[in-house]
Structure formats: C-alpha cells, structure tokens
Amino acid sequence: MSASSPSHITFRSDIAVTVNQQAGSDLDIAESAWVSTDASDDHDRSEKAVSGLINYLIKHRHGTPMEDGYLSVTVEAPIFVAREWMRHRIGSYSELSARYSVLEPVFWVPGIERGIINAGTSARPVMAAADESLFVITANHLTSVYQCSWESYRAMLDAGVANEVARSVLPVAIYTRFRARFNPRSLMHFLSLRWNHPSNRYPTHPQAEIEQAAIQLDGMLAMYWPITHRAFTAHGRVAP
Amino acid sequence: MSASSPSHITFRSDIAVTVNQQAGSDLDIAESAWVSTDASDDHDRSEKAVSGLINYLIKHRHGTPMEDGYLSVTVEAPIFVAREWMRHRIGSYSELSARYSVLEPVFWVPGIERGIINAGTSARPVMAAADESLFVITANHLTSVYQCSWESYRAMLDAGVANEVARSVLPVAIYTRFRARFNPRSLMHFLSLRWNHPSNRYPTHPQAEIEQAAIQLDGMLAMYWPITHRAFTAHGRVAP
Amino acid sequence: MSASSPSHITFRSDIAVTVNQQAGSDLDIAESAWVSTDASDDHDRSEKAVSGLINYLIKHRHGTPMEDGYLSVTVEAPIFVAREWMRHRIGSYSELSARYSVLEPVFWVPGIERGIINAGTSARPVMAAADESLFVITANHLTSVYQCSWESYRAMLDAGVANEVARSVLPVAIYTRFRARFNPRSLMHFLSLRWNHPSNRYPTHPQAEIEQAAIQLDGMLAMYWPITHRAFTAHGRVAP
Amino acid sequence: MSASSPSHITFRSDIAVTVNQQAGSDLDIAESAWVSTDASDDHDRSEKAVSGLINYLIKHRHGTPMEDGYLSVTVEAPIFVAREWMRHRIGSYSELSARYSVLEPVFWVPGIERGIINAGTSARPVMAAADESLFVITANHLTSVYQCSWESYRAMLDAGVANEVARSVLPVAIYTRFRARFNPRSLMHFLSLRWNHPSNRYPTHPQAEIEQAAIQLDGMLAMYWPITHRAFTAHGRVAP
Numbered sequence: 010m011s012a013s014s015p016s017h018i019t020f021r022s023d024i025a026v027t028v029n030q031q032a033g034s035d036l037d038i039a040e041s042a043w044v045s046t047d048a049s050d051d052h053d054r055s056e057k058a059v060s061g062l063i064n065y066l067i068k069h070r071h072g073t074p075m076e077d078g079y080l081s082v083t084v085e086a087p088i089f090v091a092r093e094w095m096r097h098r099i100g101s102y103s104e105l106s107a108r109y110s111v112l113e114p115v116f117w118v119p120g121i122e123r124g125i126i127n128a129g130t131s132a133r134p135v136m137a138a139a140d141e142s143l144f145v146i147t148a149n150h151l152t153s154v155y156q157c158s159w160e161s162y163r164a165m166l167d168a169g170v171a172n173e174v175a176r177s178v179l180p181v182a183i184y185t186r187f188r189a190r191f192n193p194r195s196l197m198h199f200l201s202l203r204w205n206h207p208s209n210r211y212p213t214h215p216q217a218e219i220e221q222a223a224i225q226l227d228g229m230l231a232m233y234w235p236i237t238h239r240a241f242t243a244h245g246r247v248a249p
Numbered sequence: 250m251s252a253s254s255p256s257h258i259t260f261r262s263d264i265a266v267t268v269n270q271q272a273g274s275d276l277d278i279a280e281s282a283w284v285s286t287d288a289s290d291d292h293d294r295s296e297k298a299v300s301g302l303i304n305y306l307i308k309h310r311h312g313t314p315m316e317d318g319y320l321s322v323t324v325e326a327p328i329f330v331a332r333e334w335m336r337h338r339i340g341s342y343s344e345l346s347a348r349y350s351v352l353e354p355v356f357w358v359p360g361i362e363r364g365i366i367n368a369g370t371s372a373r374p375v376m377a378a379a380d381e382s383l384f385v386i387t388a389n390h391l392t393s394v395y396q397c398s399w400e401s402y403r404a405m406l407d408a409g410v411a412n413e414v415a416r417s418v419l420p421v422a423i424y425t426r427f428r429a430r431f432n433p434r435s436l437m438h439f440l441s442l443r444w445n446h447p448s449n450r451y452p453t454h455p456q457a458e459i460e461q462a463a464i465q466l467d468g469m470l471a472m473y474w475p476i477t478h479r480a481f482t483a484h485g486r487v488a489p
Numbered sequence: 490m491s492a493s494s495p496s497h498i499t500f501r502s503d504i505a506v507t508v509n510q511q512a513g514s515d516l517d518i519a520e521s522a523w524v525s526t527d528a529s530d531d532h533d534r535s536e537k538a539v540s541g542l543i544n545y546l547i548k549h550r551h552g553t554p555m556e557d558g559y560l561s562v563t564v565e566a567p568i569f570v571a572r573e574w575m576r577h578r579i580g581s582y583s584e585l586s587a588r589y590s591v592l593e594p595v596f597w598v599p600g601i602e603r604g605i606i607n608a609g610t611s612a613r614p615v616m617a618a619a620d621e622s623l624f625v626i627t628a629n630h631l632t633s634v635y636q637c638s639w640e641s642y643r644a645m646l647d648a649g650v651a652n653e654v655a656r657s658v659l660p661v662a663i664y665t666r667f668r669a670r671f672n673p674r675s676l677m678h679f680l681s682l683r684w685n686h687p688s689n690r691y692p693t694h695p696q697a698e699i700e701q702a703a704i705q706l707d708g709m710l711a712m713y714w715p716i717t718h719r720a721f722t723a724h725g726r727v728a729p
Numbered sequence: 730m731s732a733s734s735p736s737h738i739t740f741r742s743d744i745a746v747t748v749n750q751q752a753g754s755d756l757d758i759a760e761s762a763w764v765s766t767d768a769s770d771d772h773d774r775s776e777k778a779v780s781g782l783i784n785y786l787i788k789h790r791h792g793t794p795m796e797d798g799y800l801s802v803t804v805e806a807p808i809f810v811a812r813e814w815m816r817h818r819i820g821s822y823s824e825l826s827a828r829y830s831v832l833e834p835v836f837w838v839p840g841i842e843r844g845i846i847n848a849g850t851s852a853r854p855v856m857a858a859a860d861e862s863l864f865v866i867t868a869n870h871l872t873s874v875y876q877c878s879w880e881s882y883r884a885m886l887d888a889g890v891a892n893e894v895a896r897s898v899l900p901v902a903i904y905t906r907f908r909a910r911f912n913p914r915s916l917m918h919f920l921s922l923r924w925n926h927p928s929n930r931y932p933t934h935p936q937a938e939i940e941q942a943a944i945q946l947d948g949m950l951a952m953y954w955p956i957t958h959r960a961f962t963a964h965g966r967v968a969p
Contacts, residue, residue: 087417173329177420284585319670428524
C-alpha cells in the first residue's frame, strides 16, 4: 500500500493547543503597574492587594502592565483557523510551510454535534443543527473532495512536481501546525474576539473552531494568571 | 445553465495589484529626517539635497523617516499568496471572508512559462521547467480538483449548508481579494523579502506568485518615491 | 546681545498640531469593509449606506477597515507631552534630536486658566485652580529654573561640550517638534485615551496638554472622516 | 533636615539593567524553525544540529523563529535614555510616571572616563575627552542646575502644586525606572542599533549611556541563548 493511499487519510474535528513555555504571574503584572505609580519599592504584595490592583487596572483599561508575561503554544488546526488567528498582528507565529515540507493527510470535518446551517444572517452567522440526511450529504462532499485533492497532491509529488505547485489543490480544511506567542494582554484581546462568552460586554461571532481554541487558551490564562482571569471576566471580557 | 456550472470556472495565472490611495513623496521623507536633525526649518530643498539625504539615510539604515507616506492597494491573488503576504505584521489588511460571502470560482494555474519542478533544495527551492507531458498532467490534476471542489462547494451551499462549512473544500489556489496598506519603509521591507532582485545584498527565495506582486509594488515605489527607490536599489535593497 | 541671552527665552502654553498629509475618506473605510463581506463589487455607495455601514462597524468594534487612511501631522509640544504620545506604538514618529541639533529656548508654562492643584487622587488627578499667589510662585519657580538651565546649556555648548551632554540640564518642559502618523483606527485609539470627552464610555484622565492635542486631532478626524467621527462619538468613543 | 535638602541628591553615571523573568532557549528557537520546515516531529536535536540551524537562520535573516522567547528587565536610567529606548516599538514598557508619583533626586553625571566633547560631526558624533578644567566646569553646571531644579520641584510640591506641573522643571538627566520586555529577535534588533560593536556590519553611533545598557543586554542574550548570540555576532550583528 503506497504512502498516497486514501486509507491513510485522517479526519479530525478538534483543535489542539498545547503549551510550550510560560513566564510571568499576576504578581509580575502588579509589579509592572507599581513601576508606573510608585517611585519607592515598598508595596503591600498580599494577594488581596494584587487582586485589588489588577481589578482596578482592568476596569479602567490600563493595559500596559498586562504585557508583562509570556505564553508560547503549539496549535494544530485547519488552515481556515490559522488564517483567522494570524490576523492578530500583536503576536508572533511560526507555521508549517507547504513549500518546504509535504503536508500530512489530516482534514477537518464537523463533529455530529456541530451546527452546519446558518440560522443567523450572513454578517452575523449563528449555526444550527442540520437534519441527519444533510449532515451525511455534507460529510460525503467533504471527505470525497479531501480524498480527491489528496490523491492528486500525492500523484503530482510522485511525478516530480514541486511542493509549492502541488499544494495548490489542498483544501483550507487541511491541518497545519504553528507556534503562537502571547502576552497576557494580547491573549485577552484574542479571547475577547474569539469566544462569545456570556460575560462579553461586546458580543462576538467567532467560528466554532477558533472558539474551541479560545476556550483552551482561556483555561491557560486561568491557570497561569488566575487573578487577571477573574478580573477580565468580571469586567465584561473587554481586553484592557 | 446554473450558476454552479463548471463552465463558469475561471483559471488565472496572474496576481493583480491596483492602487487605491497614495500620499507622501521623497520630499516628505526628507522633511521627516530634517525634523530629527535640525531645529530650524531652513533647508536646501533642492532635488540634489533631497537625494543626498535619502541616500545617506538608506545607506546607514535610518528607517524612521521612511515611514512618512502611505500606499493602499487592492490585491487579487490565490489564498496561498495572501497567506504569505499577511505574515507581514507591519501592515494592515482587509480580506474577503468566506464566512460572510460566497467566493467566486476563480483558481490559480501555472502559466506555461512557469517552472514547476524544484531544481534546488527543500529549504531553498529553485523552479525549473517541466517537460510538456508533466505540465499537462499537472494542469489536469489542478483543474480537475478545482472543478470537483467547486461543484461540492456549490452543491453544499444549494443544500443549505453554511458558508463557513461549505468553504472547507475550497483549495488554497482559489482567488481571494484584499486591501493592503503600506508606508514606504514597510513596502521596502516587503520588497527585500519578496523579490529576488539581482541587486539584493541578502538573496531571498520567494514563490513566483508573490514575486509577481512585489514587482508591481516595486513599480509603485519607483513612481511615487523615485529617489527613495533608486537609493534602495543602490544600497543592496536592504530595508532601512 | 548673544544667542544665549535669557531675553531670547520664549514661554508657551499651547500645543500645536498641523497637518502634513492626509489620504482616505469614509468611503474608503466602507470599501475596505465591503472587501470582507462581498465578493461582488456592486454596492450601494450612497452616503446613507456608507453611514449605516460605518455605524455598524464601530458599534460592533470591527476595527480593521478603519485602518484604511492616513494622517501625518507635525506637533510642537513639551517633552513631557512627547513622552506620553510616543507610548502609542501603533504609530510612527520622527522627532527633533537633542544629540544632532541644538534646541531652541522655548518652555512650557501653564496658562492662567489651567488648574495646577490636584483635587483628585494621585492615581486619578483632577486639576483645580490655585489662588493667585500660588500661581505666581509657581510661575516664578518654573521660569527661573528654565532660565538657569538654559544659561548653563548655552554656556556648556559655548565652551565646547557636546550636545548630548549639555542637554542633560534641559527640563522636560522644553519644546520639541515631531511628526506623527496615524490611520483612522489608531487616531480613534489615541482620542479615546487622551480626551476625557463627555461621551466616553471609559472615562480617562489625560494631562491637559495632551488633551489639547487630542482636541485638535479630533477636529481633523471630523473634517476628513465626518461619518466615522459621528459614529465614534455616538458609540461611546471606544476605539474600534 | 527636610526631605528637600540638596544633601539628599544623588549623582550616578551608570545604567542598571536587571532581569525580571526569562523564558525560552536556543532549542525553542530551533523548534520554531522546525515547525516551518518539517511536518514530522523527528529531528536531530543535538547541539551541533541546533547550532547549524540557528547559524543558517541568522545568516539568511529568517527572523520569525527568533521571536520564540521572552526577557523582561527592569532599567534604571536617565529620562534621555528612556526616550531613545522606547522608540523601539516592538517591545513593551511600563515606566514610572511623574504624574502619579514624586520622583527621587537622582541625576546623571558623566564619569571621569567619559568623553564629553564631540570630535565627530553633528550627524555622527564621536566623543573625546575634555581637559580637566572643562570637565570640572561641566560637572559644576550639571550639578548646580540639578540642585536648583530639584529645590524648585520640592518647593512647588510642598506648596501644594500638582505633580504634573511641578515636574516641568525636572531635567532629562533625572533617573526614571521602567520595565522593558523583549523577545530574542527584538533584543538583537536593539543590540544592532545600540552597541557599536566591532563586528557590526552596519556601524551605529549610540550615545554611551544606551550603549551601556546594550552591553548588559548582550550579556543576557549570551547567557540565555548562547548559540544564537554566537551566530548573531558571527554574521555581522545584523538583526534577523
């Protein structure tokens, strides 16, 4: 069985976000704020004081101290998610290149629980469940195009066509991999736009797949910067 | 004949870059430099003086004055070009969304003159011409996958599937449209990486399609900022 | 009378902002939004349609189309204003250098109408008027330090001391000059933080001198992008 | 003796840079590069392989993988150094505010070994030693202006004048304190401009005080990312 056999194709519905490196804490954010407001270095560093300060900062949108900290993650997601993600310019990315490398046959399909019909408007889409027959028809379209494009991709590579030309047929649903780096402020900005959390002062309409990523990142904010995370949610999840 | 008929499919090999707005001139760049170096406002504003100053700035990589100016363009290009382009974070982009809109059936194919075989290495690809039979085989693969994916896309849309799900099958070769905004400095940075110009001090290996865009943008730099353009090329096309 | 005579010293209370270049319009912002939402190029371009669209964008904080446009200004302000201003990193600056140039003896003093006493807290200062005697005492302190520092500056320069060393004595109230470049979005961000406008959803506490600059810039937004300006104010002056 | 006594005034010549937090390593930079070039996760992770890769990246100016990493530092420096430093927009800063806080009486003076005469040109200053009498005259000018401005500052504060007004008299030589955050790429960019290292392909003319800071930061790059540091120096200290 050759490497280009359709039987190697993998279908996924999940978005994977894993931590590479993290640095900084709520206390560092507080220290960064104290740098601005206090020439002395004599502060009450209790959790209560740090919490009061961070709530004040977030409520009044003093964002700069929230830039003290670092989170580097690796993401596995379809290209259509990577495209949305990288529109966030206050961030840093290294992504798998389909010019330098041959991609793997992993493609996104909706899970059975995912709405695939738009019950909203074109500008503000709201997904609703399809009946089973439409779901099956859709799954068939997706998987058959993926197989057809993958076979052509492999056939062109095997015939000696360059990566950068052969990849033209690959669909935006193919999985890519990238590293993304945040500071706590840019992370909150991402979360405010990419998760339509019930506490959001400004509702947003992210596609479900990038929202999946945001939910995972939200857990990382909660784990590494718990006070900041609580204050962010308490004040409407508006990025400071 | 329905809107989803394959006969509507268009194949293109070109990248189109057109100007929306432009502001600023070589003299503005010189004025921006004089702001730094001269408390008085009494300068020799002759072309010779401006040219001498701009050459000095570029040779010594004083880049900030080169940020005075503006160019907004509209680009029509395949998604794989848009993806590379938007990795330039010092820039600003508005792109056609396949969630909010239905795309048009326009797909990239290589022109007959374009090399499609990699005669270099994977890290530094150099394209070479294929023999005619491989070119034909490749063109057949590309166009047949495009047709197959387009038909599935239309069929899903016609069956009521949401844009954001149906677009999953579209290949990275489908054309998108976006506006991109530059200042002269960010434009030179783009040119230094995206055109392997013979004067480059640092050789680069752009894919031919983004190089096509860079060549057009280079013409715009030459037209609107001719002195800066000459100095940039004279000093190895290293972005200041 | 020598160039270093104290009689040459000028005192100013104003901040001057003048336009160098401008490009773009409300219609360009609308075009940038249509790029995202509409694969066709067939839009209602009436003022009513543009206005409706821009209101929608600002209300829902879709900021990217607001980056299509350009404003370059020259500012004359004390160093303490330049310091606050240049903390806005989404912007571009060219400033008079006190290493490369000798500064002019122009210093900031408060106008008689300006509050100089803090009736608020240290974190949220609110200026109130001083009685006349305190105002006079303050003016005397300011002007005598300015004269003393200016005389030492000139004396060191005349004795052959390098600009970069002699300037050490100059106070942060000395006037500097710089060019600053905005797009409409970064301009609104600046306005939201630097003018405590009554319509602000998020109150802010700028120093009066940078607020003076913001008021002038607000007039420029109103002149060049009137629809955007009205929508910005109507929706709480929250930068999109 | 009151808090405003001149005897409290401190003179310093040094710039202090201390580490708050650090994350990332040469291996992380290599991992970030492998993300782009290799769909598999099977690499030779030996020091030799990492070193070869990083040299390749720096030589060919592939900068993005160098953004994986983090360094947060606290700096004590005169305002004139802070002003130059914060012109680096790819960075993040929290600085002591003279509106929210009262500054400390610490002022910069040149050390005896520091050249204070410009033996170069105004655009490219080169410092040379002054004779002793000029050095003494200069020191007297500096310290007497500092004392005079400090006394007026304290007198205004004691009379009830707001911080933001009283600080107008403070010279740019007064020490401030700020936190600055880097990634390895932005750090190399800073080093390439702020230290006129003999290996520099592009000579630069930093003021001695910011060069002092750069030398300390260079040591931190060498300690945390030794392979990257060697490659940076080997290839002309041009920021990738």
